[in-house]
Amino acid sequence: MQADPFTGQPSRLCGGRLPAADDCRALQHDHQRRLEALARFRAAAEKVGIGTDPDDDLVLWESDEIALLAGADPLWGELDEAARAFRATFPIISLEEFGFPEEVEDLLGDGSPRLRPISSGVEATAFEAADQSIYKFFMPRDDGRIGGTFEFHRGDEVALHAEASDGSYQAMLEKFDLIMRLGGMPTEVVGVTRREGVLVVKQTLGRRLAEGADTSKVQPADLIVIPSRFLRAHRDHPRLYFVDDRPWLVADLHSKNLVEASDGQLRAIDLLAAPLPADLIAKEPLLADWLERVRHDPRAGVLRAVHDDEL
Numbered sequence: 001m002q003a004d005p006f007t008g009q010p011s012r013l014c015g016g017r018l019p020a021a022d023d024c025r026a027l028q029h030d031h032q033r034r035l036e037a038l039a040r041f042r043a044a045a046e047k048v049g050i051g052t053d054p055d056d057d058l059v060l061w062e063s064d065e066i067a068l069l070a071g072a073d074p075l076w077g078e079l080d081e082a083a084r085a086f087r088a089t090f091p092i093i094s095l096e097e098f099g100f101p102e103e104v105e106d107l108l109g110d111g112s113p114r115l116r117p118i119s120s121g122v123e124a125t126a127f128e129a130a131d132q133s134i135y136k137f138f139m140p141r142d143d144g145r146i147g148g149t150f151e152f153h154r155g156d157e158v159a160l161h162a163e164a165s166d167g168s169y170q171a172m173l174e175k176f177d178l179i180m181r182l183g184g185m186p187t188e189v190v191g192v193t194r195r196e197g198v199l200v201v202k203q204t205l206g207r208r209l210a211e212g213a214d215t216s217k218v219q220p221a222d223l224i225v226i227p228s229r230f231l232r233a234h235r236d237h238p239r240l241y242f243v244d245d246r247p248w249l250v251a252d253l254h255s256k257n258l259v260e261a262s263d264g265q266l267r268a269i270d271l272l273a274a275p276l277p278a279d280l281i282a283k284e285p286l287l288a289d290w291l292e293r294v295r296h297d298p299r300a301g302v303l304r305a306v307h308d309d310e311l
Contacts, residue, residue, distance in 0.1 A: 015132035016205035031177035034089040044082040054144035093191035150274035162233035184268030206259030213255040
């Protein structure tokens with residue numbers, strides 16, 4: 001494992017070379033450990049009455065912020081320990097480390113002599129480094145939201161409507177975990193900038209697909225088609241995926257979010273996702289039944305099979 005050329009932190013990624021299987025497993029473990037640490041931190045904050053939505057204050061928390069209170073009360077001590085454990089998985093970095101000037105307002109406009117701009121979208125701006133590694137910088141909004149997710153509500157003609165909405169740091173970290181679970185491009189969380197709240201990740205370089213290429217038949221194999229009577233989402237290729245037995249909506253794996261890796265495989269570099277809401281599922285018995293069956297058998301039909309002698 002080499003050092004990242006910008007932060008000096010240990011890094012498993014370099015250019016377009018896919019990391020070894022052991023390194024990919026380690027990256028996946030890092031994503032899961034980070035999410036577990038954030039969940040612990042969130043729970044500890046809620047115990048002392050600190051709001052956790054949006055979660056930018058948690059993510060940007062200085063590890064020694066409540067050191068004086070930590071020894072005075074067990075709950076504050078628990079919060080201090082949880083904050084430090086989370087920060088160990090998600091370090092504070094600076095844009096200056098990547099060659100950007102101080103007080104950056106526009107990453108593309110201000111630029112860095114050490115990074116070549118690749119693309120800029122609603123969520124992130126991507127750059128290529130000298131070693132051909134890809135760095136993505138996700139800019140937060142003024143209200144503390146970052147990236148995207150889905151919001152759900154019940155429909156008249158379908159069980160659920162899914163609408164894209166502003167996300168959170170947790171949703172972003174969950175997305176990177178999902179990309180790895182689906183065999184996507186290896187993705188490494190570099191850190192978050194204290195002053196701007198910019199989330200920085202590193203990915204393996206891949207070859208872009210042709211603009212507008214049809215990716216409907218090359219979706220990751222573990223994704224399950226959702227019957228139209230159950231969900232309507234105005235995003236490309238909405239699919240179902242189970243994370244530790246919990247159903248998730250995964251979408252937007254279009255031509256801009258899939259690339260060809262060095263092994264010739266198409267791999268996701270981005271997506272839009274959110275867990276399906278348990279409270280709304282409970283109000284839709286047919287959907288709940290299908291989700292339970294399709295969790296064990298991806299080919300399960302909308303309706304439960306009925307034997308002839310039961311007709």
